[in-house]
Amino acid sequence: MQGKPCQVLSYSVRHGYDVKDLLSSYAGLLQRAIDIIWDNIKWVERRQKNFYMVEDSGRRVFKPYYTKRQIPVIPKSSAFKKNLRDTLIRDWASTGYAAHYVDTAIAIAYSIIKSWRKNYMKGLRRRKKPVIKRRFVRIDKMTYRFRDWRIRVTVKPYKQYLEFDLSKAWFRKKMERYDLGELILRENDLIVTIRKPIDDRKPQIRIGWDLNKYSIDGFSPKLGWIKIDLNRLYHIHRVHEIKRQRAQSAASKKPSIRGIVSRHGERERNRAKDLVHKITSTIAKMFPNALHGFENLNKHNMYSESRKHNRDISKQNWKQITGYMTYKARVRLVDPRKTSSTCPMCGGEVKLRKGRGEVRCTACGLTLDRQLCGSINIYLKMCGLPQRPSTFYRAVIRKMIPRLKMHMRSLGRVTAKGAESNDMPSMNPREGPSPMKLKPTLSTTVLLSISYIYNMACTTM
Numbered sequence: 001m002q003g004k005p006c007q008v009l010s011y012s013v014r015h016g017y018d019v020k021d022l023l024s025s026y027a028g029l030l031q032r033a034i035d036i037i038w039d040n041i042k043w044v045e046r047r048q049k050n051f052y053m054v055e056d057s058g059r060r061v062f063k064p065y066y067t068k069r070q071i072p073v074i075p076k077s078s079a080f081k082k083n084l085r086d087t088l089i090r091d092w093a094s095t096g097y098a099a100h101y102v103d104t105a106i107a108i109a110y111s112i113i114k115s116w117r118k119n120y121m122k123g124l125r126r127r128k129k130p131v132i133k134r135r136f137v138r139i140d141k142m143t144y145r146f147r148d149w150r151i152r153v154t155v156k157p158y159k160q161y162l163e164f165d166l167s168k169a170w171f172r173k174k175m176e177r178y179d180l181g182e183l184i185l186r187e188n189d190l191i192v193t194i195r196k197p198i199d200d201r202k203p204q205i206r207i208g209w210d211l212n213k214y215s216i217d218g219f220s221p222k223l224g225w226i227k228i229d230l231n232r233l234y235h236i237h238r239v240h241e242i243k244r245q246r247a248q249s250a251a252s253k254k255p256s257i258r259g260i261v262s263r264h265g266e267r268e269r270n271r272a273k274d275l276v277h278k279i280t281s282t283i284a285k286m287f288p289n290a291l292h293g294f295e296n297l298n299k300h301n302m303y304s305e306s307r308k309h310n311r312d313i314s315k316q317n318w319k320q321i322t323g324y325m326t327y328k329a330r331v332r333l334v335d336p337r338k339t340s341s342t343c344p345m346c347g348g349e350v351k352l353r354k355g356r357g358e359v360r361c362t363a364c365g366l367t368l369d370r371q372l373c374g375s376i377n378i379y380l381k382m383c384g385l386p387q388r389p390s391t392f393y394r395a396v397i398r399k400m401i402p403r404l405k406m407h408m409r410s411l412g413r414v415t416a417k418g419a420e421s422n423d424m425p426s427m428n429p430r431e432g433p434s435p436m437k438l439k440p441t442l443s444t445t446v447l448l449s450i451s452y453i454y455n456m457a458c459t460t461m
């Protein structure tokens with residue numbers, strides 16, 4: 001498992017085998033592994049530093065206070081692990097299933113306990129033992145064989161095998177190029193994973209991305225301003241919101257249809273998730289050798305001064321976008337503090353100009369699109385650069401000059417590689433969004449508003 005960083009691609013292959021017994025036995029095995037690890041966790045009392053916030057003449061100040069907390073220490077010694085394995089194998093032997101399943105179960109049990117611990121430390125989980133609910137079996141490389149486009153999984157050695165024909169699988173090309181990883185067997189399908197090595201060359205470009213309700217705005221001096229439309233995503237939420245409201249008012253009169261209300265939420269989440277996957281995959285493919293900068297949204301709550309207007313749902317999508325990007329491409333997270341309220345050129349405070357979608361610096365007068373301002377700030381932060389006129393000129397303006405010349409020559413907008421030319425119905429990035437106007441999934445247009453920033457910067461410097 002160690003070695004080069006990999007991106008794991010997964011594909012589902014349907015099957016008609018009856019694997020119920022294997023699935024439930026494996027769930028029992030996994031739960032037993034969790035039980036044993038859980039019972040051997042040592043709880044240590046530790047003093048913990050916390051913060052509370054006070055307002056001091058309009059400013060937020062964080063003050064520390066201390067509490068005592070029970071910290072779980074997960075048993076990891078090799079003696080413990082050997083003992084655990086021996087105990088589980090003794091019980092498992094009676095089922096007749098292959099012994100390798102015990103090893104994957106131990107690995108999963110540890111990762112479940114570790115992720116519980118991580119969340120417990122953050123205060124997101126209670127001191128409560130994790131319980132296995134889903135039915136699945138993880139199959140490591142020792143338990144299956146892949147030959148002539150067929151996967152053969154050992155269920156019971158010399159007795160029972162499962163065969164899966166992948167010769168006609170649509171992802172066959174991917175399998176030719178990369179290694180097959182672990183498999184996950186479920187009741188109706190087999191998840192095949194493929195390990196694709198992540199490009200570990202030094203990134204050629206850096207892009208700062210600002211997440212907004214209707215768009216993702218990227219900035220890189222070499223590429224200019226990249227706008228990715230999120231109207232479709234917004235539309236999904238809007239449509240479901242209306243449906244949910246209708247269903248809720250109906251359910252308040254008729255309790256028997258409450259199930260429909262919760263199913264709406266699930267469908268909405270699935271549709272949004274699917275779209276977020278498409279968007280992030282496209283970004284990763286379009287800029288293969290880039291380092292992407294995003295705001296660290298876990299810190300967002302600490303400084304809630306900005307962006308109050310954005311509701312939870314877009315925050316949820318932002319977290320999802322950032323999360324998916326971290327495993328599809330290289331990502332650097334930056335402190336979100338004041339990214340939308342600071343002037344990228346002089347570090348002064350910018351004020352929103354009403355009805356124009358622009359911000360204007362109160363100190364130097366630089367006027368920029370609100371979203372572009374955010375993405376330039378994120379770009380500067382990810383490069384570790386200060387917001388100073390000299391830096392702004394050197395790191396942003398001067399690097400954009402070749403692009404600007406190209407822009408002058410082509411006189412018009414340039415469509416980025418991979419985007420369809422009819423994707424962007426409007427040239428004006430500041431046009432108000434309309435939830436009722438359905439747009440293509442992705443409209444990724446490099447709006448060369450470089451000249452715009454360039455001119456502004458030159459006239460004010």
Ligand SMILES: [Zn+2]
Nearest residue numbers: 343346361364
């Ligand atoms: Zn300024």
